[in-house]
Amino acid sequence: MRQNVAESTPRPHSDGMAAPTASPPLLHCTNVHKAYRLGEREVPALRGATLSVDRPGYYAIMGQSGSGKSTLLHLMAALDRPDQGEIWIGAKAVHKLSEREATLFRRREIGVVFQQFNLIPTLTARENVELPGTLAGEGPAGLHSRSTELLARLGLADRAEHRPDALSGGEQQRIAIARALLFSPPVLFADEPTGNLDSASSERLWSLLAEIAREQKMLVLMVTHEPAAAVHCKRVFVLQDGRVKTTIETEGLDAAGVAARYQFVVHQG
Numbered sequence: 549m550r551q552n553v554a555e556s557t558p559r560p561h562s563d564g565m566a567a568p569t570a571s572p573p574l575l576h577c578t579n580v581h582k583a584y585r586l587g588e589r590e591v592p593a594l595r596g597a598t599l600s601v602d603r604p605g606y607y608a609i610m611g612q613s614g615s616g617k618s619t620l621l622h623l624m625a626a627l628d629r630p631d632q633g634e635i636w637i638g639a640k641a642v643h644k645l646s647e648r649e650a651t652l653f654r655r656r657e658i659g660v661v662f663q664q665f666n667l668i669p670t671l672t673a674r675e676n677v678e679l680p681g682t683l684a685g686e687g688p689a690g691l692h693s694r695s696t697e698l699l700a701r702l703g704l705a706d707r708a709e710h711r712p713d714a715l716s717g718g719e720q721q722r723i724a725i726a727r728a729l730l731f732s733p734p735v736l737f738a739d740e741p742t743g744n745l746d747s748a749s750s751e752r753l754w755s756l757l758a759e760i761a762r763e764q765k766m767l768v769l770m771v772t773h774e775p776a777a778a779v780h781c782k783r784v785f786v787l788q789d790g791r792v793k794t795t796i797e798t799e800g801l802d803a804a805g806v807a808a809r810y811q812f813v814v815h816q817g
């Protein structure tokens with residue numbers, strides 16, 4: 549019998565901090581700096597952020613408001629470029645992408661979801677999910693079967709023909725996730741995806757993201773300020789003043805345990 553060689557999991561990497569060479573970590577940020585210019589003033593957002601993930605799974609970034617979480621996610625998703633430092637996703641040097649390359653990269657190689665669902669109100673759930681494919685010029689037949697599968701996978705099979713305003717916040721966010729997964733990217737970034745959801749919908753979404761990471765062997769990296777979310781993740785990167793101050797391994801911790809570690813880290817000074 550033939551072995552299934554279509555294995556998407558990268559080989560484990562014993563030295564996560566090494567420069568990405570033959571066996572690159574899935575995600576690798578080194579000494580990333582970014583400042584925003586506000587007139588005369590420079591607002592430093594990242595001041596040497598370094599993090600590395602060498603296996604697929606569900607990971608969190610936590611940090612106080614203004615610590616640079618969204619900026620880091622934006623740079624990793626090639627929505628902006630760092631002033632200094634390197635960002636690698638697999639063998640791709642994200643920090644060096646031209647605008648055109650970045651557009652293709654975002655469309656095909658990663659998925660991104662935000663707190664605002666960013667759905668097109670005049671399109672149905674299905675049309676929203678298919679939109680990146682439609683824009684890329686794909687024919688309807690293949691798109692239809694993939695959107696059907698994704699909508700079912702995210703518990704939205706009976707919502708396919710609804711427009712966003714007829715759906716709950718949790719359902720709208722699941723559509724945004726289905727859309728982000730259309731091209732089966734190895735990496736999904738989420739910036740406070742449950743920021744607009746009630747706690748029951750939030751719990752459901754966190755579980756769903758954990759399942760997706762496990763079943764699709766994906767890297768899911770989520771910015772959150774909620775310890776209850778971080779519990780679903782295997783590791784938390786704690787950002788403070790634009791740097792990754794520490795990581796928290798969540799195994800064996802409940803939400804209170806994560807909250808206690810996190811509070812300890814951010815108030816250590």
Ligand SMILES: Nc1ncnc2c1ncn2[C@@H]1O[C@H](COP(=O)(O)OP(=O)(O)O)[C@@H](O)[C@H]1O
Binds near residue numbers: 585592614616619620
């Ligand atoms: N577009 C921008 N222009 C100017 N300053 C910004 C901009 N975006 C973020 N900042 C500043 O950069 C710092 C980090 O912001 P951000 O990455 O949004 O943090 P977080 O997501 O952790 O709240 C903050 O001081 C914020 O005010």
Ligand SMILES: [Mg+2]
Binds near residue numbers: 617618619
């Ligand atoms: Mg933010």
